[in-house]
Amino acid sequence: MSDHVNCQTDDDITIITIDNPPVNALKRGIPAAIAAAIAGANADDSVRAIILNGAGRTFVAGADIKELGQVASGKADMSDELPTLLTQIEASEKPVVVAIHGNCLGGGMELALACHYRVAVSDAKLGQPEVKIGLIPGAHGTQRLPRLCGIVKAAQLCAVGNSISAPEALELGIIDSLIEDDLLLGALQYTRNSAVPAGPRKTSELNDLLGADPDLQSALTTLSESIERKTRGQIAPGKAIEAVQLAATLPFDAAVAREREIFQQCISSPQCEGLIHAFFGHRTVSKIPGITPDTPRQQIEQAAVVGAGTMGGGITMSYINVGIPVILKEIDQQNLDQGLDRIRDNYMRSVKRGRFTEQDVEDRMALITPTLDYQQLTSADIIVEAVFESLDLKKQVFTELDGVAKPTAILASNTSTLDIDQIAAATARPERVIGHHFFSPANVMKLLEIVRGQATADDVIATSMDLAKRLRKVGVLVGNCFGFLGNRMFMPYLGEAEFLVEEGAAIAQVDKVLYDFGMAMGPLAVADLAGIDVGWRIEQEVKDSLPDGMRRPLVTTKLYEAGRYGQKTGAGWYRYEDGRTAVPDADVDALVQETATAASIQRRSIADQEILERTIYTLVNEGARLLQEGIALRSVDIDIAYLNGYGFPAWRGGPMKYADMVGLPVVCERVKEYHASQGFWWEPAPLLLELAENHSTFSDYDRQQSN
Numbered sequence: 001m002s003d004h005v006n007c008q009t010d011d012d013i014t015i016i017t018i019d020n021p022p023v024n025a026l027k028r029g030i031p032a033a034i035a036a037a038i039a040g041a042n043a044d045d046s047v048r049a050i051i052l053n054g055a056g057r058t059f060v061a062g063a064d065i066k067e068l069g070q071v072a073s074g075k076a077d078m079s080d081e082l083p084t085l086l087t088q089i090e091a092s093e094k095p096v097v098v099a100i101h102g103n104c105l106g107g108g109m110e111l112a113l114a115c116h117y118r119v120a121v122s123d124a125k126l127g128q129p130e131v132k133i134g135l136i137p138g139a140h141g142t143q144r145l146p147r148l149c150g151i152v153k154a155a156q157l158c159a160v161g162n163s164i165s166a167p168e169a170l171e172l173g174i175i176d177s178l179i180e181d182d183l184l185l186g187a188l189q190y191t192r193n194s195a196v197p198a199g200p201r202k203t204s205e206l207n208d209l210l211g212a213d214p215d216l217q218s219a220l221t222t223l224s225e226s227i228e229r230k231t232r233g234q235i236a237p238g239k240a241i242e243a244v245q246l247a248a249t250l251p252f253d254a255a256v257a258r259e260r261e262i263f264q265q266c267i268s269s270p271q272c273e274g275l276i277h278a279f280f281g282h283r284t285v286s287k288i289p290g291i292t293p294d295t296p297r298q299q300i301e302q303a304a305v306v307g308a309g310t311m312g313g314g315i316t317m318s319y320i321n322v323g324i325p326v327i328l329k330e331i332d333q334q335n336l337d338q339g340l341d342r343i344r345d346n347y348m349r350s351v352k353r354g355r356f357t358e359q360d361v362e363d364r365m366a367l368i369t370p371t372l373d374y375q376q377l378t379s380a381d382i383i384v385e386a387v388f389e390s391l392d393l394k395k396q397v398f399t400e401l402d403g404v405a406k407p408t409a410i411l412a413s414n415t416s417t418l419d420i421d422q423i424a425a426a427t428a429r430p431e432r433v434i435g436h437h438f439f440s441p442a443n444v445m446k447l448l449e450i451v452r453g454q455a456t457a458d459d460v461i462a463t464s465m466d467l468a469k470r471l472r473k474v475g476v477l478v479g480n481c482f483g484f485l486g487n488r489m490f491m492p493y494l495g496e497a498e499f500l501v502e503e504g505a506a507i508a509q510v511d512k513v514l515y516d517f518g519m520a521m522g523p524l525a526v527a528d529l530a531g532i533d534v535g536w537r538i539e540q541e542v543k544d545s546l547p548d549g550m551r552r553p554l555v556t557t558k559l560y561e562a563g564r565y566g567q568k569t570g571a572g573w574y575r576y577e578d579g580r581t582a583v584p585d586a587d588v589d590a591l592v593q594e595t596a597t598a599a600s601i602q603r604r605s606i607a608d609q610e611i612l613e614r615t616i617y618t619l620v621n622e623g624a625r626l627l628q629e630g631i632a633l634r635s636v637d638i639d640i641a642y643l644n645g646y647g648f649p650a651w652r653g654g655p656m657k658y659a660d661m662v663g664l665p666v667v668c669e670r671v672k673e674y675h676a677s678q679g680f681w682w683e684p685a686p687l688l689l690e691l692a693e694n695h696s697t698f699s700d701y702d703r704q705q706s707n
Contacts, residue, residue, distance in 0.1 A: 005033035006055075007040070012048045013191055014041040015184070023061035024054045026107045031081035035088050042093055049191050050096045052115060053184060058102025059124070060111060065133065069276040072134075072267050082107055082139045083260070086114035090204060095196045099187035100124045100175070105163060110137055113144035116200040118175040119190050120166040121183050126174060127163030131236045133279055134272030134651060138263030140204075142243035143255050147206040148174045151248055152219045158240040159227050204252045220245065233518045234651050236266050270661050274653030277699075278643055281636040281654070285476050286465060289633070295462040298408060300324060300470070304380035306397055308339020308370075311414055312386035314442025317343060318471050320367040321443065327369045327376055336370050343368070346443070374404045382410040382467070384436055389537065391418050395426035402427035410460050412436035413451075417487055417538055420453040420480045430455035434464055437484060438473075439645045440530070447645030448473040451484050474644045479631035482542060486641050488631070489622045489655075491542075492681070494535070496614045497523035498553035499678075502596045504603035505611055507573050508584050513611040520647025523615065524573040525582055527556075528566035532573075536560040551679055554595050559588075613670050614678075619655040621671050624685035627701070634705065635698035660697040668692035 004020040004027075016037045018024045034052070041047045054060055063082070070076035089096050089111075098112045100120035105127050112118050112126070120126070128137045128145065136142060137158055146154035149172040157164070169175045177194070179186030190196065213219075220241060227237045243262050246255040266272055303319045304327040305312050316326045330336035344365060350356040369376070377383055383405055385397050394413060401411055411433045413423050424433035435451025448468045452461060461477065468475025478485040497510050501524070511522020527535055536556055543552065559565075559572060566572030567579065574582035596603055619642075626632040639654020652658045659667045668688050675682035691701060 002029055002033035004030050005037060007037050009047070010188055012046060013051060013188060014044070014047045014049075015051045015053065016041075017053055017055050018060060019055035021056050023058050023103065024056065024108070025062060025064040026060060026082060026111070027064035027067060028079055028081060031085040035081075035085045038085075038088055038092055038096070047094060049094055049196060050092065051099055051184070051187050051191060052096060052111075053099040053187065054101070054108075056102075059098075059100045059104045060108025061103040062106030062108055062129070065276060065279060068133070068135070068267065069273070069280070072273040072276055078264065078267065082110070083256075086110060086140050089114045090116075090200070090202050092116075092200060095191070095200045097187055097191050097196060099179070099183050100126065100166070101183050103163070106130055106137070107139060110139040110141040110144070113141065113148070113174075113203055116202070117190075117194075117196055119177045119179050119183075119187050120169065120175050122166050122178050122180070124166040125163040126166065126169045127161065128158045129161040129163065131159060131161040131234075131240055132275065134234070134236045134269060134275040135266045136236055136240040136243050136259070136263055138260060138267075140256055140259070142240065142259050143247050143252055144203045145174070146244055146247040147203055147209060148172070150209045151213070151216060151244055152223065154247075155220060155241045155244040156223055158244055159223065159237040210248050216248070233516075233649060235269055235271055239266055271651040273661065274651050274657055277636070277653040277657045278639065278650045281640045281643075282474060284634065285474065285637050285640045286469070288461065288465065288477055291458060291462050291465070296459040297466055298381060298410065298459060298463045300381045300463065300467055302327070302380050304329060304377045304383040305386055306377075306383065306401070307386035307388075308336055308342075309386065309388075310342070311438065311440060311442055312384075313339050313343045313346070314440065314444075315384055315386055315414065315438050316368060317346065317364075317443035318438070318473070320364045322470055322472065323367070324470075325367040325369065327371055327380060329371050329374065329377060331372070333372065336372065340365075340368070340370060374400050377401070377404050378406060380405065380409055382412060384412045384414055386414040386438075389416060389418065389534075391422060394418060394423050398423055398426040398433070402429060405432075408432075410434060410463060412464070414438055415451075417483045417541065419482070420451050421455075424453050424455060431457040432460060434460050435480070435484070436464065437486075439486075445645060446472075446474045447486070447641055448475045449484055449486060449641065449645070450475050450477045451480055452477060453480055474640060476637050476641045476644075477633060478637070478641075479629070481629070481631050482545075485626055485632050485638060486645050487538075488626065489619050489638070489642075490646060491538070492618045492622050493615055494523050494527060495551075495553050496618050497611075498555060499551065500606055500611055500614060501592055502554060502599070502601050502603075503606060504596075505606040506584075507588065507592075509606075509608070510611055510615075513608045514615060517612060517616070518649025518652055526647075528572035528574060528576075528582070531566050531568060532556060532559045533565045547680075549679070550681055554599055555592055558591055558595055562591075564588075614674060616655060616658065617667055617671055617674070618682070620659040620667055621682070621685050621688060623656050624688040624691075624698075627698070628685060628687040634702040636702055656698040660699055664688065664692040664697060665695060 006017045008015050041050045071078050096115045097117045098115040101124050103125050104112050109128055128141050130137050231237045239262050243259045246258055303324050305316045306329045308328050308330045316328055319326045347361040413435050416437055420435045424430035434456050437449035439445035439447050450464045465475045500510055501507055507524055511525050514522045564571040567576050570576045575585040623638045632638050635656035638656050642648035642654050643650050671684045
């Protein structure tokens with residue numbers, strides 16, 4: 001036995017317990033220890049059956065993802081411990097019953113599938129989520145699962161990666177019985193009183209569900225097309241379906257061998273490395289130096305939002321969706337009524353889609369207290385300002401809030417670019433002021449940039465990070481500068497896209513290159529969605545602070561002057577015939593040509609690779625500056641912000657991880673070349689130069705900073 005696998009007996013039944021807190025991950029050594037316990041039980045004549053279960057709050061939540069990450073990055077070889085164990089379990093002469101509670105996922109699910117019988121408590125969750133880190137089930141999962149629930153359902157479970165409940169698993173035939181109350185006692189009773197004494201039942205020999213199905217190929221094609229739309233660019237979902245289909249065409253052993261080959265293809269791909277990086281990154285961003293579990297937190301029981309516009313309404317919905325009541329403040333009744341109507345309309349769209357009932361809408365709306373009076377905000381534990389993006393206006397609002405908010409209240413600004421310290425200076429309590437930059441639509445987008453001012457207190461930061469989780473957001477703590485982390489990087493990214501258009505690239509070409517790279521939208525389509533007028537106003541805020549000779553996009557101003565604000569006006573970089581579908585517009589092409597000619601810009605044919613490099617590498621270069629300035633705590637914080645707020649493809653890991661995988665010497669060399677050909681704004685960041693010269697990575701930099 002090992003420290004993580006324990007054995008005990010109950011009369012003639014051996015109970016093997018996996019005990020590797022917190023989630024009983026199957027790290028190296030544990031499968032071998034289970035195998036030894038199985039062998040020992042088979043050699044003991046007094047034992048007639050075996051029960052396998054997990055200690056603590058769960059069965060087995062999967063393999064050790066740190067170990068998988070080592071394999072994905074080429075730092076370790078793949079272990080065969082788990083597949084060997086599963087073969088041994090199925091070959092056991094004595095029936096093996098698995099007792100499932102909590103999560104039974106990934107390698108844990110494959111472990112359960114190899115057992116002869118499966119029982120679970122009703123609130124257990126089962127699934128094969130490997131696809132979410134760029135893998136397929138690699139230990140017989142794609143071959144055992146279809147023998148229990150059919151090929152189409154197994155393909156869906158393996159290619160989508162979502163878990164199912166124990167009652168659903170029972171209905172599908174994946175488990176054999178639900179246990180009420182005490183799991184181990186119920187498993188013992190099941191083992192003694194059911195058909196288990198008849199002997200082992202091998203999953204690999206259950207072939208009845210693999211027979212010819214006239215609709216099988218059609219169903220798999222429909223599934224593949226649906227998943228491909230949702231996971232555009234990812235390899236693993238299609239590979240998972242391919243592997244499951246092998247169950248119908250190859251003998252079990254041959255299919256398992258092919259499954260292993262496909263698994264090796266996936267784990268060797270950059271996509272797997274990127275997705276594992278993202279998996280751990282989402283856990284890392286919540287770790288803030290100086291903030292510990294002992295740092296005081298405030299109870300947030302009542303929120304207030306100032307401003308009932310699009311952002312204010314979305315922020316209000318974010319709070320009431322998790323049961324936190326909101327006092328919604330506006331300047332006049334008309335704006336307040338319009339804001340409430342907009343919130344209700346948003347919810348009613350969910351009713352039409354079947355996601356909510358009308359009673360759900362009423363319950364949420366009842367959590368909103370509308371008001372025109374600042375005095376009504378005195379009970380709020382947190383007040384979120386969501387007014388127009390004007391520094392003077394925001395300072396005025398915070399002065400008002402300072403006069404009515406209780407002393408412990410957190411005063412948060414939803415500003416996307418403005419100086420938090422200047423806003424805090426409008427109060428007598430700068431330590432209670434912080435930035436909470438929600439992304440539009442605020443009730444949908446996951447990212448919440450939490451902006452720390454010079455005076456912001458630790459308890460305000462700790463409460464904000466906890467609150468982000470409660471609001472089902474990904475909170476990323478950033479420092480204070482114009483645009484903070486995300487928008488400071490996005491502005492040169494968008495600027496390069498516009499420069500490329502001015503120099504001769506087609507608008508649709510630029511967007512297509514980035515879309516094909518994996519971005520949720522191309523940069524110019526994003527500008528139309530956000531509003532050309534919004535971008536223009538931000539540009540006015542910074543234009544006087546730009547260095548002499550700094551190139552500025554020219555066409556945005558022309559679009560603004562023409563009233564082409566994007567989707568909201570039906571025309572921007574594109575024309576929107578039905579309000580949403582972008583159509584290239586010859587009028588804009590002519591405007592671009594005219595603008596470039598007037599500015600003496602020599603237009604040329606531009607290759608897709610140049611478009612990709614000039615947009616993505618400017619993100620990387622600016623990200624390196626943010627790291628060096630301390631605006632971003634770690635490069636992984638930049639990556640997680642871009643995955644959750646800017647549509648960067650998760651399977652590429654984020655802009656900084658992508659640069660690591662390309663190779664910083666390669667990236668830095670191209671940045672130097674663009675510095676020479678484009679202008680001084682392409683000067684390589686000192687940190688990028690340093691890491692490239694040392695053949696190091698941003699991930700290495702993160703590790704050095706944490707030591």
